[in-house]
Amino acid sequence: xxxxxxxxxxxxxxxxxxxxxxxxxxxxxxxxxxxxxxxxxxxxxxxxxxxxxxxxxxxxxxxxxxxxxxxxxxxxxxxxxxxxxxxxxxxxxxxxxxxxxxxxxxxxxxxxxxxxxxxxxxxxxxxxxxxxxxxxxxxxxxxxxxxxxxxxxxxxxxxxxxxxxxxxxxxxxxxxxxxxxxxxxxxxxxxxxxxxxxxxxxxxxxxxxxxxxxxxxxxxxxxxxxxxxxxxxxxxxxxxxxxxxxxxxxxxxxxxxxxxxxxxxxxx
Amino acid sequence: xxxxxxxxxxxxxxxxxxxxxxxxxxxxxxxxxxxxxxxxxxxxxxxxxxxxxxxxxxxxxxxxxxxxxxxxxxxxxxxxxxxxxxxxxxxxxxxxxxxxxxxxxxxxxxxxxxxxxxxxxxxxxxxxxxxxxxxxxxxxxxxxxxxxxxxxxxxxxxxxxxxxxxxxxxxxxxxxxxxxxxxxxxxxxxxxxxxxxxxxxxxxxxxxxxxxxxxxxxxxxxxxxxxxxxxxxxxxxxxxxxxxxxxxxxxxxxxxxxxxxxxxxxxxxxxxxxxxxxxxxxxxxx
Numbered sequence: 001x002x003x004x005x006x007x008x009x010x011x012x013x014x015x016x017x018x019x020x021x022x023x024x025x026x027x028x029x030x031x032x033x034x035x036x037x038x039x040x041x042x043x044x045x046x047x048x049x050x051x052x053x054x055x056x057x058x059x060x061x062x063x064x065x066x067x068x069x070x071x072x073x074x075x076x077x078x079x080x081x082x083x084x085x086x087x088x089x090x091x092x093x094x095x096x097x098x099x100x101x102x103x104x105x106x107x108x109x110x111x112x113x114x115x116x117x118x119x120x121x122x123x124x125x126x127x128x129x130x131x132x133x134x135x136x137x138x139x140x141x142x143x144x145x146x147x148x149x150x151x152x153x154x155x156x157x158x159x160x161x162x163x164x165x166x167x168x169x170x171x172x173x174x175x176x177x178x179x180x181x182x183x184x185x186x187x188x189x190x191x192x193x194x195x196x197x198x199x200x201x202x203x204x205x206x207x208x209x210x211x212x213x214x215x216x217x218x219x220x221x222x223x224x225x226x227x228x229x230x231x232x233x234x235x236x237x238x239x240x241x242x243x244x245x246x247x248x249x250x251x252x253x254x255x256x257x258x259x260x261x262x263x264x265x266x267x268x
Numbered sequence: 269x270x271x272x273x274x275x276x277x278x279x280x281x282x283x284x285x286x287x288x289x290x291x292x293x294x295x296x297x298x299x300x301x302x303x304x305x306x307x308x309x310x311x312x313x314x315x316x317x318x319x320x321x322x323x324x325x326x327x328x329x330x331x332x333x334x335x336x337x338x339x340x341x342x343x344x345x346x347x348x349x350x351x352x353x354x355x356x357x358x359x360x361x362x363x364x365x366x367x368x369x370x371x372x373x374x375x376x377x378x379x380x381x382x383x384x385x386x387x388x389x390x391x392x393x394x395x396x397x398x399x400x401x402x403x404x405x406x407x408x409x410x411x412x413x414x415x416x417x418x419x420x421x422x423x424x425x426x427x428x429x430x431x432x433x434x435x436x437x438x439x440x441x442x443x444x445x446x447x448x449x450x451x452x453x454x455x456x457x458x459x460x461x462x463x464x465x466x467x468x469x470x471x472x473x474x475x476x477x478x479x480x481x482x483x484x485x486x487x488x489x490x491x492x493x494x495x496x497x498x499x500x501x502x503x504x505x506x507x508x509x510x511x512x513x514x515x516x517x518x519x520x521x522x523x524x525x526x527x528x529x530x531x532x533x534x535x536x537x538x539x540x541x542x543x544x545x546x547x548x549x550x551x552x553x554x
């Protein structure tokens with residue numbers, strides 16, 4: 001009953017795919033992007049730039065568009081910054097666009113810089129957004145248990161999951177320390193300067209305490225038989241939805257088509 | 269009753285320590301008995317528990333002289349997995365006993381059984397039973413980090429009890445709990461006593477020790493200064509010289525005797541105090 005209750009169910013066919021299938025899709029997409037990045041028109045990675053529309057469409061079809069858009073905005077801003085910096089700083093002979101700001105000071109957008117900037121920023125945008133899609137449609141524990149089923153060590157799964165949970169532990173501990181420091185008269189609230197001054201007396205016990213607590217946590221794990229050498233069971237299970245084969249056929253076919261296109265473009 | 273744990277002239281020093289934390293301790297723990305371990309802070313109570321559980325020296329390293337036997341076999345011959353099946357260990361701080369990888373109380377309790385590869389159906393059954401026993405079944409779907417201190421300590425006990433160990437080593441489980449939390453933890457400990465489990469409990473609250481324990485070990489500066497039946501130990505006023513408190517009822521009994529009242533015996537629990545004072549009143553009335 002509980003195994004059934006803990007199972008994560010999604011109402012969307014794509015989001016409900018097995019984590020490793022989605023990981024394969026993400027990897028194949030990244031491969032396609034890298035291949036498309038080598039095909040340029042007038043030195044610009046036009047095909048790779050066009051590919052950046054694929055992930056938002058995938059997110060829309062996966063039913064996570066709103067959530068995805070928030071992350072996408074962040075990735076887009078970062079890439080825009082990279083693009084501007086590269087376009088302005090990497091000099092080449094050809095100037096695409098330039099204007100006088102004041103006196104003799106001109107701002108030039110160089111073709112070489114623009115090409116490199118577009119290449120780098122669209123590469124980042126494509127790969128970061130497919131990873132964003134993957135992690136927004138896959139819960140961490142789904143991924144970890146799927147990998148464990150494939151033979152990943154339970155110790156590695158523990159490290160991965162506990163690191164993510166550690167944020168909660170540290171938040172809890174820092175709240176306790178902050179309260180203790182406040183009780184001793186250390187000002188912890190106010191402007192940036194006041195907060196910065198309170199930072200060190202809070203960080204030292206937080207880090208030292210975390211290290212000290214690790215010992216007890218390790219012993220707790222030992223008490224719960226964590227290091228027992230046997231095949232472990234899991235009440236939480238990740239099961240395929242049944243659509244994995246179709247999804248993989250589509251993903252592999254698209255990848256093959258991209259590879260063939262690249263080879264043909266190279267040969268012809 | 270058979271001896272389950274035996275320490276023979278055990279001396280243990282932590283790495284880089286100037287002096288031993290445990291000095292020449294010999295003791296026997298019998299099956300199905302409830303042992304209370306008392307002593308002032310730094311007297312070696314937790315170290316003794318670590319030796320009994322096999323964490324010292326295997327985990328803490330350091331130097332151990334003498335012999336530690338579990339079921340007549342040297343502790344060093346057991347691996348940690350076997351020890352986890354034989355002996356449960358509950359620590360002081362309930363927060364640190366949460367695995368940190370499970371998102372619900374149910375999964376947290378099941379964690380140990382998963383590690384031992386117990387089939388899922390059996391896990392569900394055993395976890396449900398133990399959650400009812402420890403009264404955390406209504407918290408099954410909550411996140412372990414969101415529980416109160418008392419609830420987390422009950423969760424810690426449940427996570428170990430679910431493994432059904434024969435011996436439980438419990439180190440100051442109520443030191444960070446309020447009276448309500450303490451009571452709820454001792455309710456569970458009393459269930460262990462009823463189930464005839466072997467329990468070794470470190471606790472500063474001597475009144476509770478007097479209530480539940482069969483035998484007591486008293487430590488002072490790493491030495492076992494007194495051990496034996498709880499009545500013999502907890503009525504010994506010389507313990508006060510070693511910074512060990514006596515139960516309130518024992519103090520009352522000694523004071524009444526000092527004032528000339530002829531008590532049949534020195535009580536250590538409320539129930540015994542009622543009995544002994546009742547007898548006194550009856551005698552006086554006659």
